[in-house]
Amino acid sequence: MNIYKNGYVVDSIHNINIANITKQVYLNSFSKLGFERILKVFKADIVIPVFRLYLLDEDENISMDASDDLMSASLSITYQTGQRRTMNITLANIDNKWKPKPIKGLIWTGSKFRFDSGIVIGDTIYWKQQGVFVFKDPTLSRENSNQTISLSLCDKFGLFDGSVYGTTSLKTIIPVGVPMKNAFTSLLASDRGNGKPFDLKPIIFNSEYTDINTYYTIKQDAGTKVSEIFTSMGETISSDVYYNEFGNMVVSSNVNEFISSNFPVVYRFEENDKDIVSANVVYNTSQVRNKVVVKGAIANGYQFSAIAENKNLKSDYCIQYNGEIPEVINDSKLYADSLCMSRAMYELINFSRGTKTLNLSCTYNPIFDVNQSVMVNYPSLGINNENYVIDSISMSMDSGATTSLTMTNINEVIF
Secondary structure: OEEEEOOEEEEOOOOEEEEEOOEEEEOOOHHHHOHHHHHHHHOOOOOOEEEEEEEEOOOOOEEEEOHHHEEEEEEEEEOOOOOOEEEEEEEEOHHHOOOOOOOOOOOOOOOEEEEEEEEEEOOEEEEEEEEEEEEEEEEEEEEOOEEEEEEEEEEHHHHOOOOOOOEOOOOEEEOOOOEHHHHHHHHHOOEOOOOOEOOOOOOEEOHHHOOOEOOOOEEEOOOOEHHHHHHHHHHHOOOEEEEOOOOOEEEEOOHHHHHHOOOOEEEEEEOOOOOEEEEEEEEOHHHOOOEEEEEEEEEOOEEEEEEEEOOOOOOOOOHHHHOOOEEEEEOOOOOOHHHHHHHHHHHHHHHHOOOEEEEEEEEOOOOOOOOOEEEEEEHHHOEEEEEEEEEEEEEEOOOOOEEEEEEEEHHHHOO
């Protein structure tokens, strides 16, 4: 793997200097490089990837640079509520340096890592942080004289869903009338069972729902998962709950973005470009729903409700072409027609993602994230300058580093 070390990009496996580096730049988004420059860099004959792994302390400050021991890594990002980012890494484990120990060891269950991926342009590395991860399942190996340890990592949602922590020992109650943002924040700050809070990093909360309070008492019995409360509260306000690449919990809905088609194009693929390795289109008709009916709470004899329908003639699965393929959702937590409508649109979008997907594998490219839009022109697959929204990403960071994307045609998720 290529890592940064003492002013050089170094092949850590063969200990070969690949590039001299005089400058390093961190980017929240590669879009700051400019669209055409990005295309030029990643469609070039030679693309030099570089990676960095940090061990973090409890407060997520850098404890040590672990890149020297990094032998291989793979990263997956999936659009969903809950765990979005997972990694598998292999580290050189000379003299059991990385053997997990609860006392006087470098790592133990729940230890945190940060992973960065980058690209070399001239004498500069442009870095992008790819996530803050907690480690769960280690495997120690020895082959001939090589000692290694393989670690399975998940993003910080694993602290709540039982992957690492998250099973409660006490009954959790959030009363009626608590601002929804405060409910999330208080759960994040609660004791995870060892006298320490789950997470004190600032939450990124959808401003559209700042004034919404819990209208019912949220209860959780001992032995269940904290993640179930997060998911339930997220459903109430039609929002995904997940962790971003910087290790912040995000509570956000993309409904408005889909309604307005407000997805800036971050990249373009042409059928005969050198960066494309393979591509195929998959139809998943069993998942299709083109009508969602949401029935909410009943108040004074009136039941709150809403209907969302796919009547977009550019969509292969719209009602006009296929008839109604409905899904009915009953949720007594929804106490307004507007909340029911948001939920109906949210669910219709989720049902529609994956109904017609483009699976595309390309050479190493770290710029992507889910919910970004990509322009694709691939006439042999019947795709002519069409926008696709990214559903999932897989990156392998070995010597033949590649990036694989699963994308949905944007016409399938605009109604």
